[in-house]
Structures are given as C-alpha cells and as structure tokens.
Amino acid sequence: MDDQTVIRPMPGGRKPRNTATPERRPAEQLPRTDNVQHGQPWRQSPVPEPDYAHSGAGAVAQGATSQGENPLLQLVTPLLSFLGKIQNTVECPDLEEFHRYALDQIQLYESQGWGVPGGRENSEYISYPLCALIDEIVLNTPWGSNSRWGSESLLITRHQEAWGGERFFNFLNELMKRPASNLELLEFYFACLSLGFEGKYRRMANGRRELDRLRSELYILISRHRNYEPEGLSPHWEGVSDRRIGIARYLPFWVIWAFSLFLLMAAFLGFIWKITQESDQVMQQFAGISNTAAIEVTPVNIDRLVAPLYSVAEPDLVPEQLDYFALLEPELVEEIAAGTVELIDEDNQVRLRLRHARLFPSGQADLSHEFVPLVERIGTQLKGVGKPIIVEGHSDNVPIFSTRYPSNWALSQARAKSVAEVLLSQLEEGIVMRVEGKASSAPLVENNSNLNRALNRRVEILLRK
Numbered sequence: 001m002d003d004q005t006v007i008r009p010m011p012g013g014r015k016p017r018n019t020a021t022p023e024r025r026p027a028e029q030l031p032r033t034d035n036v037q038h039g040q041p042w043r044q045s046p047v048p049e050p051d052y053a054h055s056g057a058g059a060v061a062q063g064a065t066s067q068g069e070n071p072l073l074q075l076v077t078p079l080l081s082f083l084g085k086i087q088n089t090v091e092c093p094d095l096e097e098f099h100r101y102a103l104d105q106i107q108l109y110e111s112q113g114w115g116v117p118g119g120r121e122n123s124e125y126i127s128y129p130l131c132a133l134i135d136e137i138v139l140n141t142p143w144g145s146n147s148r149w150g151s152e153s154l155l156i157t158r159h160q161e162a163w164g165g166e167r168f169f170n171f172l173n174e175l176m177k178r179p180a181s182n183l184e185l186l187e188f189y190f191a192c193l194s195l196g197f198e199g200k201y202r203r204m205a206n207g208r209r210e211l212d213r214l215r216s217e218l219y220i221l222i223s224r225h226r227n228y229e230p231e232g233l234s235p236h237w238e239g240v241s242d243r244r245i246g247i248a249r250y251l252p253f254w255v256i257w258a259f260s261l262f263l264l265m266a267a268f269l270g271f272i273w274k275i276t277q278e279s280d281q282v283m284q285q286f287a288g289i290s291n292t293a294a295i296e297v298t299p300v301n302i303d304r305l306v307a308p309l310y311s312v313a314e315p316d317l318v319p320e321q322l323d324y325f326a327l328l329e330p331e332l333v334e335e336i337a338a339g340t341v342e343l344i345d346e347d348n349q350v351r352l353r354l355r356h357a358r359l360f361p362s363g364q365a366d367l368s369h370e371f372v373p374l375v376e377r378i379g380t381q382l383k384g385v386g387k388p389i390i391v392e393g394h395s396d397n398v399p400i401f402s403t404r405y406p407s408n409w410a411l412s413q414a415r416a417k418s419v420a421e422v423l424l425s426q427l428e429e430g431i432v433m434r435v436e437g438k439a440s441s442a443p444l445v446e447n448n449s450n451l452n453r454a455l456n457r458r459v460e461i462l463l464r465k
Contacts, residue, residue, distance in 0.1 A: 071115035072184045073191060076130065079105050083137050084195055095138070095147055102134055102154060116184045124159075125175065125185055129168050131155045132199065133192045136165075165199030168192075172218075179221050190218050276406045321465040324350040328381050335374060348465055352378065354419070355458035363400065365414030367422060375419055378461070379426030388432040390462035391420040396453035397440040413437025419459050 073080075079102070086093075106127060113119035114126050131154035138144035139153070155161045172189050175182040193215045201207035247256065325343060335341035342353040354375075358368055367375065382389070393416030395408040405411040416435045424433060445452040 070184050070187050072119070072126065072188050075109055075112070075115040076188070080191060080195060083134060087137055087141065087196065090142060093143070095144070095149055099149070099152070099154075103157065106130060106154070106158070122185065125171050126188065128155070128159055129171065129189060129192050129197075131158055132165070132168050133195060133197045136197055136199070137195070165202070168197070168199050176218070176221060179225050183222065183225055186218060186222055190215070190222060193218070272406060273401055276401065322385060322387065324352075324463050324465070328352065328378065331377055331381055340374070350463045350465065352461040352463065353458055354460070355455065357454055359457075359459070360415055360418075363402070363405075365405070365411060365418050367415075367418045372422055375422040376426050379423040382423070382463070383427050385463075386431070387464045388434070389423070389464075390434045390436065391416045391423070392436045392438050392460045392462065394438045394442060394456060394458050394460065395440055396456045397443070397447040398453065408439040409437045411437075412439050416459055419461070423461070
C-alpha cells in the first residue's frame with residue numbers, strides 16, 4: 001500500500017465522524033507470540049486469540065464427518081469468529097497485516113472449494129459476501145473508518161467493486177428461490193447478517209426493521225428445510241418437574257379444597273332437604289291415623305288363662321272435674337272478644353286456642369313480646385290445678401326449609417315449646433307438661449288462601465278436666 005491520496009467510498013453510506021488519523025501501532029510493537037507464521041492475523045491484548053487450528057483442510061474434514069453440520073460454516077468459522085471479536089476493538093491494529101491475512105484465508109478457502117459440493121462453481125456467491133462483510137466491519141470501526149481500507153478493500157481487490165451493499169442481497173434473493181439446493185449458502189448468509197452486515201439497509205429510513213424481517217424470513221426458510229427444532233439454552237432449564245395431575249396444575253390447592261367443601265355442603269343440605277320432605281309425608285300419614293276401637297279377643301281356653309276375679313267393694317274414685325271456663329274466662333274476656341283466645345269444651349278436656357298473626361315473627365319460634373303477658377296470665381290462673389297440660393303447635397302447609405327448622409314439624413314443635421316455657425315460669429314445680437308439633441296435620445280450615453293459612457297457624461293448650 002502507498003500513501004497516495006484517494007477517495008474512499010464508505011460501505012452503507014457511513015460518513016467518517018472525524019478526519020484525524022488514529023494513532024497506529026507499528027507491527028513490531030504489537031504483542032506477538034513465538035513462531036508466528038506468515039498468514040496468521042495480528043494479535044493484541046484486548047482481543048482474545050482465535051483458534052485457527054481448525055482452518056483449512058482440517059475444518060473441511062471435520063465438517064464433512066459431522067452429521068447435520070454445515071461444512072462451509074465449519075471452514076470459515078475461525079475468520080467469522082475473529083470478525084465478531086474485533087467489532088468493538090478501540091485500538092488501531094496493523095491493518096496491512098490483517099488485510100494480507102484475510103486475502104490469504106479467502107484464497108485458501110477458495111482453493112478447497114469452500115468445503116461444499118459445487119463450491120468452486122458458486123465461489124462468487126461466497127467470496128463476495130465474505131469480502132463485503134469484512135469491509136463493512138472494518139470500515140465501521142473507529143480505527144478503520146479513517147484508514148486506507150476504503151480505497152484498497154477486499155471487494156476492490158478481488159471483485160473490482162467499491163461497495164457490496166446492494167449485490168449481497170441480490171445474491172441472497174437468488175439463493176432463496178431455490179432453498180433446497182442452497183441450504184449451506186443460505187446458512188452462511190444468515191451468519192453474515194447475524195454478525196451485523198447491513199449493506200443498503202443501513203441508510204434506509206426503516207432499514208433496521210426491514211433487515212430484521214428479512215433475517216426472520218431467512219431463519220424460517222432454513223428451519224423449514226432443515227427440520228430441526230431450536231435447542232434449549234440449558235440442558236437442565238426445566239428444573240423440578242411438576243408432578244401434579246389434572247386441574248391441580250392450574251388451580252391452587254386451597255381453591256380445590258374450598259370447591260370440594262362447597263360441593264359436600266351442597267350435597268349434605270340437599271340430602272337433608274330430601275329426607276325432610278320424605279319424613280314430612282310419613283309424619284303426615286302417622287298423624288292421620290285415628291284412634292280405633294279396641295278389638296275384643298276371647299281365647300277358647302280363657303278359663304285357664306285368667307284367674308277368677310273376686311268382686312271387691314271400691315270407693316268412688318272418679319275425681320271432680322274442673323271448670324276451666326269459670327277459671328279462665330273472667331281473666332280473658334278482652335282476648336276472647338278479640339278472637340285472640342278461644343276456649344273449646346270437649347269430652348274430657350278443654351282446648352285453649354291462641355291464634356294471632358303477630359303471635360310469632362315470620363319463620364321464627366320465639367313468642368312475640370306483646371303476647372308474653374297474656375301467656376303468663378294464663379299460667380297464673382292454672383297454678384295449683386295440678387293437671388297434666390299438653391301444648392300443641394300447628395302450622396300451615398307451606399313448606400319451610402332452614403338450617404334451624406328443617407320442616408314445619410320442627411317449627412311447630414319449637415313454637416309450642418316457647419309457649420310452654422312461659423307457662424312453666426308461672427306454674428308450680430312438678431307439673432306434667434308435654435310439647436307436641438303437629439305441623440299441618442290438623443288444619444281448622446283448608447289451606448287454600450292466605451287467610452285460611454293464617455287461621456291454621458296457632459298454638460293450643462289442652463287442659464285435662
């Protein structure tokens with residue numbers, strides 16, 4: 001190379017950022033190792049030494065014997081890897097030695113047919129992009145942009161062209177039309193693009209986006225014809241395998257347990273409701289059984305089964321019947337007149353009926369506070385009578401279902417118990433009192449209207465005479 005002043009075209013239209021010539025280091029001052037042969041590249045401390053042992057015929061043999069490998073890439077990998085390392089180098093190297101080394105390597109690769117079948121015939125499709133890549137990388141470094149490389153680039157030396165930013169992609173488009181027969185070359189072009197070659201796209205407005213799109217299309221095209229899947233970044237990237245099965249992979253355990261508990265609770269309540277409905281029907285049938293007359297059976301050997309009875313004079317044991325009307329009616333005149341209390345005389349008992357719409361709150365069994373004094377007055381009047389008392393609760397036929405009162409039988413019995421507790425608070429100790437729930441088994445009128453159903457909701461106190 002001489003020092004003659006020439007015009008140097010810039011690849012990709014890149015303009016030099018300054019005109020000052022960077023400091024060059026003489027070749028004898030560059031760090032070198034012993035036994036450096038002619039054709040080896042210069043080396044400097046910031047740049048790790050590339051492995052050139054596999055260049056030349058050794059790379060061809062290795063690529064040819066490795067299944068699935070590209071022998072062309074195997075051949076030029078040492079040079080490509082070195083290009084990737086010098087892209088970010090800030091010190092000015094010995095460009096003359098590197099220029100000579102690059103030309104020697106390209107001639108060596110060309111003499112070996114580029115390691116692929118038909119490589120000699122397609123040498124221009126390989127040599128041209130390789131020279132264009134090296135020129136662009138060097139001329140876009142701080143130390144190469146203002147050097148002589150632009151006037152004596154590899155493209156000028158080998159192909160008599162100053163800029164390869166357009167023809168590179170023309171070659172690529174031709175090869176992409178026949179991908180099956182040009183896979184090795186397409187992979188080589190993909191490697192050049194991956195190393196940062198931009199060519200004509202460098203000076204386009206949306207050049208980076210268009211270049212990325214082209215590179216993606218090229219990758220998809222190669223992958224489709226190679227039939228290979230991308231390898232993982234690490235052989236152990238999956239970590240511990242998830243041994244959960246089914247829905248447990250997508251939902252937390254607490255959600256599954258909560259949903260299972262909800263299903264169990266729903267099933268439990270459903271069974272309770274079903275059992276309650278069935279039991280109501282059975283209880284209704286039992287309540288419909290009336291007292292039947294006693295059946296007299298006289299065995300044939302009655303004389304031997306029954307000992308002779310001797311007549312004994314007995315005193316008059318029939319107790320005197322109580323007049324509950326005379327006992328209660330004077331104290332309940334207003335309530336009887338209002339229809340809240342009703343006294344009914346039967347054969348051997350008196351039925352005191354309590355009925356009012358506000359006797360109990362809706363759906364509840366506790367006696368309303370306004371009727372507690374009334375029941376207490378009844379208990380006060382019955383104090384000292386000493387007769388057994390039966391308290392019955394009655395309801396309409398509208399079904400009820402709740403956790404506290406699963407049926408009308410339970411509700412009617414709870415209401416009868418509420419009245420009985422108020423009565424017991426006023427009676428003497430030891431009084432016999434029984435509580436019964438009748439539900440809708442003994443209606444006063446048909447449950448065919450709201451008014452009739454209100455009449456059937458009541459509490460009755462049975463007083464033995």
